[in-house]
Amino acid sequence: MHPTRSRLITVATRLFQQRGYHAIGLSEILALSETPKGSLYHHFPGGKQELAEACIRRNAESSMAALDRVSATGLDIIGFLRNLSDVTEAWLQRTDWLDGSLLAAIGQEQGGASSPLGEAVRIAYQRIEMRLARWLMAEGVAVARARDMAATIIASQEGALVLARSRHDATPVRLVTDMLCAMVDRG
Amino acid sequence: MHPTRSRLITVATRLFQQRGYHAIGLSEILALSETPKGSLYHHFPGGKQELAEACIRRNAESSMAALDRVSATGLDIIGFLRNLSDVTEAWLQRTDWLDGSLLAAIGQEQGGASSPLGEAVRIAYQRIEMRLARWLMAEGVAVARARDMAATIIASQEGALVLARSRHDATPVRLVTDMLCAMVDRG
DNA sequence: CCATCGCTAGACTGCTCGGTCTATGTTGGC
DNA sequence: GCCAACATAGACCGAGCAGTCTAGCGATGG
Known part of the structure; x- marks a missing residue:
């Protein structure tokens, strides 16, 4: 991957x-990444939209990679949820x-329109959800149940993120995690 | 409330x-509500931002009013959650x-910045949450637990909405509701 | 009948947006 | 050393943005 292309995706994602x-203008992306406009349109002929699509794809890839990393450590489901909660909380605080x-932010603005x-x-949500469900199945969860659990986990974590950010308080993330753990415990 | 003012809030909220x-320009709000620009700036001297604040306030008010209406019917907590799920699902489908x-959409764009x-x-989230917690307490839930439950319900419902809309499929709303009901059942 | 004032009406302004275009490096194969 | 092909660089453009301003409408009270 060309460094300029990568840098643009990184800055634009943030x-x-x-x-x-x-809410984000190209000017802001270009200034923060110290890239001239010509480079952006060279690497992303489709402009802002194509850049955003690349951000979404990379975001899904890195979420799935993180999931694979966790599954490789042999953590169980509860351990995974606790770990996710801790990481999320630290991330929110670190970035003030x-x-x-990213998916919720862009998804909201596109609404249900095609x-x-x-x-x-x-597609990004779907891929992450499938990867999560697959791992849950490997942990012994039944197929249909794994799909449902994956959707439930993603939905409630996304919602907790929205609320936590608005309140400047990570409590919703912890509360939702507790509930998810209880759900997992009871099968 | 002046009809023009009310109509502007209604259209802008939608x-x-x-x-x-x-993503929404004033031109779109004015065209859809058949209101000239002068009227908007007469009723909302602060422009687009003041209009949005009014939308947020009204949104919180109507959410709280809906909550009060439910609590007046004598529905229990499980009944309330099921009803909320059904209403949400019907609403999503009706509006395609x-x-x-509204709160998630605008909240996302403001991020954590003040x-x-x-x-x-x-403030809107906080008010809705407090009203919900108060009702839960009236239903016999302990004070601290009621606050936690209220935040958990709002967070996971908001997240389910995000996911459902993206997928054009109300399943996340039902899944999250099931989980919330289980949480309530177990105290 | 008129003066007042809340409200409507929309032309106008300065600005920033996303996107295009041409010119200028820079680099690797021959 | 030269030529493509790739990449950078930023001036430039029309469109649409939020917001301002002046003019006029219409009901209400004197």
Whole structure:
């Protein structure tokens, strides 16, 4: 991957996840990444939208990679949820509550309308969910139950993130994690 | 409340909750509500931002009113959660997955940064949460537990909404509701 | 019948947006 | 050493943005 291309995705991801797609101007992305406009349109002929799609794809990839890393450590499901909660909390505090979920941020703005970005978000969620469900199955959860659990985990974590960021308080993340652990405990 | 003012809030709320704050131009709000620009700035001297604040406030008020209405019917907590799920599902389908949560949509775009809109969203969430917690307490839930449950319910419902809208599928709402019911059942 | 004032009406402004275009490096194969 | 191909660089453009301003409408009270 070309360094300029990568740098643009990194910077744009950070900005989009903090304030959404429409709130961020190209000028801000270009200034923060110290990239001229010509380079952006060289690497992303489709402009802002294509850049955002690349951000979404990379975001899904890195989420799945993180999931694989956890599954390789042999952690059980409860351990995974606790770990996720701790990592999320640390991340929120480290970024001063500025960072949020890229998929939620962009997804909200596309609404239910069919648009390339909305579609990209849908696919990203779906891929992460499938990877999570697959791991749950490997941990002994039945197929249908694993799919449901994966969707439930992602939905409630995303919601907790929204609330926590608004309140500048990670409590919702911990509360939701407790509930998810209880759900897992009871099968 | 002046009809023009009310109409502006109604139309702006619908648009903001579908696509967020920055994605909506004043021109769109004015065209859809058949209001000239002068009227908007007469009723909302602070412009777009003041209008959005009014939307957020009204949104919180109507959420709390809906809560009060449910509590007046004598429904228990499980009944309330089931009812909320059904209503949400019907709403999503009726609006063709276009509508979403106003507070989540605007909240995402303000991120953790301190801004008038971010503050308005924080207060709106807090008020709804307190009203919900108060009702839970009236249903016999202990004080601290009621506060936690209220935050958990709001967080996971908001997240379910995000996911459901992206997928054009209300399953996440039902899944999260099931989990919340289980949580309530076990105290 | 008129003066007042809340409200409507929309032309206008300065600005920033995303996107295009041409010119200029820079680099690797021959 | 030379030529493509790749990549950087930023001036430039039309469109659309939020917001301002002046003019006029219409009901209400004197």
